[in-house]
Amino acid sequence: GQNIDQPTEMTATEGAIVQINCTYQTSGFNGLFWYQQHAGEAPTFLSYNVLDGLEEKGRFSSFLSRSKGYSYLLLKELQMKDSASYLCVCLDSNYQLIWGAGTKLIIKP
Amino acid sequence: ETGVTQTPRHLVMGMTNKKSLKCEQHLGHNAMYWYKQSAKKPLELMFVYSLEERVENNSVPSRFSPECPNSSHLFLHLHTLQPEDSALYLCASSQRPGGSGANVLTFGAGSRLTVL
Numbered sequence: 337g338q339n340i341d342q343p344t345e346m347t348a349t350e351g352a353i354v355q356i357n358c359t360y361q362t363s364g365f366n367g368l369f370w371y372q373q374h375a376g377e378a379p380t381f382l383s384y385n386v387l388d389g390l391e392e393k394g395r396f397s398s399f400l401s402r403s404k405g406y407s408y409l410l411l412k413e414l415q416m417k418d419s420a421s422y423l424c425v426c427l428d429s430n431y432q433l434i435w436g437a438g439t440k441l442i443i444k445p
Numbered sequence: 446e447t448g449v450t451q452t453p454r455h456l457v458m459g460m461t462n463k464k465s466l467k468c469e470q471h472l473g474h475n476a477m478y479w480y481k482q483s484a485k486k487p488l489e490l491m492f493v494y495s496l497e498e499r500v501e502n503n504s505v506p507s508r509f510s511p512e513c514p515n516s517s518h519l520f521l522h523l524h525t526l527q528p529e530d531s532a533l534y535l536c537a538s539s540q541r542p543g544g545s546g547a548n549v550l551t552f553g554a555g556s557r558l559t560v561l
Contacts, residue, residue: 344485367546378449378535378552386546423488433544435487 338362340436342424347442348414356409356422356439364429370398370409371423373438379423382409411441419443448472451536451553459561460526466556468519468536474551476542477519479511482533482555494519495542526560533557 341359348354360368367386373379385391385400385407397410411418424436449470458464470477479491493501494513508530510522519536537550544550 340487366544369549376554376557378554379550380552381549384546384549427544431543431545433490433550437485437487 338426338428338434340424340426340434342422342436342439344437345440345442347444348411350414350416350443350445352414353410353412354414354441356411356424356441358407358409358424358436360405360407360424360426360434360436362426362428362434365402365405366427366429366431368398368400368407368427369423369425369433370407371425372420373423374420382422414443416443416445449536449538449551449553451534451556453556454554455557455559457559457561458523458526460528462526463522463524465523466521466534466536466558468521468553470517470519470536470538470551470553472538472551474538474540475516476539477513477516478537478539478550479519479521480535480537482535488535491521493542500542523558526558528560531558531560 339361369384370382371379383398390399395412400407421438421440423438426434452467477494481489491505492511497513508525512520533555535555536553539548539550
């Protein structure tokens with residue numbers, strides 16, 4: 337079957353760096369998304385990776401290793417507003433979205 | 446208004462009630478989706494519409510009935526629901542159906558449904 341694994345919850349300190357990992361097993365692979373979802377709000381697109389390597393967007397970076405079935409989202413200089421759930425999503429061989437259950441990130445002062 | 450708007454934001458209903466969720470997108474997208482989000486579970490795709498035609502129905506119980514009168518509006522009609530149907534129902538839109546790096550989903554904030 338198809339499966340996305342990511343930690344249920346993580347805690348980090350304001351100003352620090354946190355890495356949220358995601359491993360996947362899918363029927364084929366056509367890319368991986370990260371979405372951010374604040375409590376009670378819409379999920380919003382953060383990043384898309386289809387090739388191996390690191391993509392940087394300001395304080396957020398996303399990494400992909402296709403051979404390892406692994407991705408991570410790196411958040412630097414954490415701010416209180418980064419407290420949210422982070423959803424890892426894969427595109428399988430049929431271009432269907434396979435969703436992870438999300439990682440709830442708690443930022444403490 | 447811009448983006449994807451869902452109403453109502455919160456809904457409480459009894460098992461014998463009939464209610465509807467509404468979604469409206471102002472992005473000029475041609476595909477619209479209903480997802481169910483339960484606590485600590487992955488998003489579950491329920492329905493996909495492309496240019497008002499249903500293109501996917503993921504074995505959703507008949508007590509959920511979608512309607513897409515035009516490419517900007519999507520409804521989810523609810524009747525004789527069960528308590529386990531309590532969840533956040535998310536609407537999304539994209540340029541066209543199917544996923545890709547160039548076809549990112551834009552979500553609404555969701556309708557929080559509680560079935561008593």
